[in-house]
Amino acid sequence: MTAADDQFDADADATIIECLDLGKPRSFFLYAGAGSGKTRSLVSAVRKTIDGEHGRHLTLTGKKIGIITYTNAACEEIKQRLEFDPRVEVMTIHAFAWSLIEGFNADIRQWVAKNLEEELAKLEEQHRKGRLSTKSGAERLRSMESKRRRLARLDSIIKFIYSPTSDNRSRDSLNHSEVIAMTAAFLTSKPGLRRMLVSRCPVLLIDESQDTNTALMDAFLHLEEEFHGRFSLGLFGDMMQRIYLDGKERLDKVIPPRWALPRKRMNHRCPSRIVELTNSIRRDVDGEQQVSRSDAERGVVRFFIAPQVGVDPSAIEAAVRQRMATITGDPDWQNSDTVKTLALEHLMSARRFGFVEFFESLWGIDNFRTNLLQGTGAGLGFFTRDVLPLIKALRANDRFGATAIIKASSPLLDRATLQEAGSNQVAQLGKAKAACDGLLALITEQPDVTAQTVLEFVAQTNLFVVPDTLAPFVLGDASAAAAEDNADQGDQVEGSDNGEADDISPELSAWSKALEAPLSQIERYDLYVQGQSQFGTHQGVKGLEFPRVLVVINDDEARGFLFAYDKFFGIKEKSKTDLENEAAGRETGSDRTRRLFYVTCSRAEKSLAVVYYSPDPELACDAVLQYGWFEQVEVELLN
Numbered sequence: 001m002t003a004a005d006d007q008f009d010a011d012a013d014a015t016i017i018e019c020l021d022l023g024k025p026r027s028f029f030l031y032a033g034a035g036s037g038k039t040r041s042l043v044s045a046v047r048k049t050i051d052g053e054h055g056r057h058l059t060l061t062g063k064k065i066g067i068i069t070y071t072n073a074a075c076e077e078i079k080q081r082l083e084f085d086p087r088v089e090v091m092t093i094h095a096f097a098w099s100l101i102e103g104f105n106a107d108i109r110q111w112v113a114k115n116l117e118e119e120l121a122k123l124e125e126q127h128r129k130g131r132l133s134t135k136s137g138a139e140r141l142r143s144m145e146s147k148r149r150r151l152a153r154l155d156s157i158i159k160f161i162y163s164p165t166s167d168n169r170s171r172d173s174l175n176h177s178e179v180i181a182m183t184a185a186f187l188t189s190k191p192g193l194r195r196m197l198v199s200r201c202p203v204l205l206i207d208e209s210q211d212t213n214t215a216l217m218d219a220f221l222h223l224e225e226e227f228h229g230r231f232s233l234g235l236f237g238d239m240m241q242r243i244y245l246d247g248k249e250r251l252d253k254v255i256p257p258r259w260a261l262p263r264k265r266m267n268h269r270c271p272s273r274i275v276e277l278t279n280s281i282r283r284d285v286d287g288e289q290q291v292s293r294s295d296a297e298r299g300v301v302r303f304f305i306a307p308q309v310g311v312d313p314s315a316i317e318a319a320v321r322q323r324m325a326t327i328t329g330d331p332d333w334q335n336s337d338t339v340k341t342l343a344l345e346h347l348m349s350a351r352r353f354g355f356v357e358f359f360e361s362l363w364g365i366d367n368f369r370t371n372l373l374q375g376t377g378a379g380l381g382f383f384t385r386d387v388l389p390l391i392k393a394l395r396a397n398d399r400f401g402a403t404a405i406i407k408a409s410s411p412l413l414d415r416a417t418l419q420e421a422g423s424n425q426v427a428q429l430g431k432a433k434a435a436c437d438g439l440l441a442l443i444t445e446q447p448d449v450t451a452q453t454v455l456e457f458v459a460q461t462n463l464f465v466v467p468d469t470l471a472p473f474v475l476g477d478a479s480a481a482a483a484e485d486n487a488d489q490g491d492q493v494e495g496s497d498n499g500e501a502d503d504i505s506p507e508l509s510a511w512s513k514a515l516e517a518p519l520s521q522i523e524r525y526d527l528y529v530q531g532q533s534q535f536g537t538h539q540g541v542k543g544l545e546f547p548r549v550l551v552v553i554n555d556d557e558a559r560g561f562l563f564a565y566d567k568f569f570g571i572k573e574k575s576k577t578d579l580e581n582e583a584a585g586r587e588t589g590s591d592r593t594r595r596l597f598y599v600t601c602s603r604a605e606k607s608l609a610v611v612y613y614s615p616d617p618e619l620a621c622d623a624v625l626q627y628g629w630f631e632q633v634e635v636e637l638l639n
């Protein structure tokens with residue numbers, strides 16, 4: 001690390017610190033490429049501000065510097081780096097939005113009612129035009145019914161609740177998109193709320209601002225317009241890394257001239273070959289170009305092309321890792337644990353990391369997705385927070401750990417049970433021990449034991465409380481009635497509700513399939529969602545970095561419609577809509593794909609391999625070389 005490199009973009013940091021002067025705050029947009037140290041600049045500017053006289057002012061007035069991050073993980077990271085300073089509030093956008101509107105129950109009720117009426121009107125219109133017999137027709141009917149029920153009971157809800165980290169399935173809860181939309185609407189229509197925000201946080205910094213919801217960003221921009229001079233809105237972002245659909249298009253073009261526009265040009269993360277590559281990917285978009293550190297290594301980039309059909313992806317990817325080890329001389333490429341493999345979507349990771357039987361059916365239910373990706377929710381928590389930690393402790397013969405888990409969450413040893421047992425407490429302890437021994441024997445004797453079998457064992461021994469979501473599988477009675485009880489909570493959940501008693505809801509049927517998977521798959525799934533596996537998705541790794549990155553591209557396997565590498569690399573014809581969008585200057589799938597490609601390639605700290613499963617490898621090879629992003633020696637065809 002050279003001192004000169006550290007100072008390369010020092011002006012930008014100085015500008016940001018000036019903007020955070022609480023006596024004369026100024027808004028700014030730090031627009032800089034991947035790995036340029038935006039997050040680092042954010043943290044160091046806040047650190048300097050709170051360490052100085054402004055810090056004392058914040059302490060005396062009880063005001064705070066607000067920081068909005070994109071993920072919970074980023075939140076924790078920034079909090080830690082700022083040593084949990086109480087003068088700083090670090091939250092995800094969902095948590096921040098809720099902190100603004102929580103408690104405005106009458107306004108929330110009114111907004112939800114109006115929104116439900118509008119949605120119902122739309123659905124009724126579609127219903128009039130559409131066919132009833134189709135699957136979507138039936139789903140529409142269920143959705144209408146569910147919305148009507150929610151509308152009817154809105155008045156009985158005294159207090160609305162919401163959790164930024166779960167699926168919010170209870171009757172009085174709001175869902176994620178409602179909270180964001182409502183906050184944007186309230187900030188726009190309620191001057192009192194705007195004053196409250198500015199008074200609470202005279203400085204509001206937003207990391208990854210290119211992906212902040214458009215309506216909410218517009219609300220923040222209006223608020224800034226009203227309070228500028230007394231309030232600083234600090235945006236950190238990179239339009240080239242806008243990869244979610246609801247982010248504000250052309251945010252960089254609407255920044256008022258009075259804002260400061262600090263720039264950072266050095267890439268501190270990637271070796272020089274990768275900086276050249278990301279510069280090429282970006283050149284035609286906005287011309288922003290980075291320089292690498294003077295002490296940066298050269299690094300290695302390879303683009304492998306394999307046929308899309310008739311191949312075994314795990315064999316191909318193992319061969320690629322082997323080849324990368326040879327080319328780079330870095331033996332860690334041979335070890336799949338030290339290579340971060342980025343797939344286009346979670347199912348591809350699930351297949352590769354071996355938890356697809358557990359994951360696929362649950363992933364098919366839209367309303368489960370937040371829980372699934374965050375590992376939250378009662379059904380998942382039963383396994384990941386109770387059963388699996390106990391099994392881990394039992395396997396390691398960690399009696400102390402196992403006892404702690406049982407004491408903390410088993411009904412066998414809860415206070416009321418022990419009190420009731422009186423002098424019989426020893427027998428109760430014996431029951432707990434027998435249950436633990438039985439569980440250990442079960443998983444040792446049957447390494448492939450299914451989640452269903454473990455669930456039944458836990459229920460029989462009363463080792464842990466079985467949550468409502470899983471209760472129907474213990475009784476062996478996955479009835480529609482039970483499904484309705486569990487699923488008919490909140491508008492976002494569409495359970496079985498068409499009056500046929502033996503019709504199992506999609507949610508129950510998904511759980512039923514998932515439980516047939518071996519328990520070991522839930523262990524793998526848990527590692528994956530905790531970010532402790534070597535797999536991730538192209539979108540999920542925004543903001544992160546890894547020494548060795550293997551980007552897997554396979555449109556056929558991903559089946560997404562937002563990103564299309566085959567079109568991007570010129571293997572598939574653009575559609576009529578693509579051409580129309582292109583002609584009208586509107587965003588196309590190829591634009592989005594290029595940005596995603598930029599994000600994935602720029603995660604690598606040492607070396608990067610891309611594996612592209614193509615419908616026409618020869619053509620793909622020519623097309624990729626024609627772009628000029630890769631040298632001839634960097635592109636390899638695999639058979």
Ligand SMILES: Nc1ncnc2c1ncn2[C@@H]1O[C@H](COP(=O)(O)OP(=O)(O)OP(=O)(O)O)[C@@H](O)[C@H]1O
Pocket residue numbers: 001005006007032033034035036037038039040041238241268269542543544545602
């Ligand atoms: N001035 C610096 N000196 C040394 N290392 C730095 C410097 N600035 C940033 N880094 C390092 O470079 C890497 C990228 O920094 P950071 O994650 O803050 O970038 P970013 O702009 O937020 O990236 P991205 O947009 O890709 O998420 C980190 O490892 C960080 O510690």
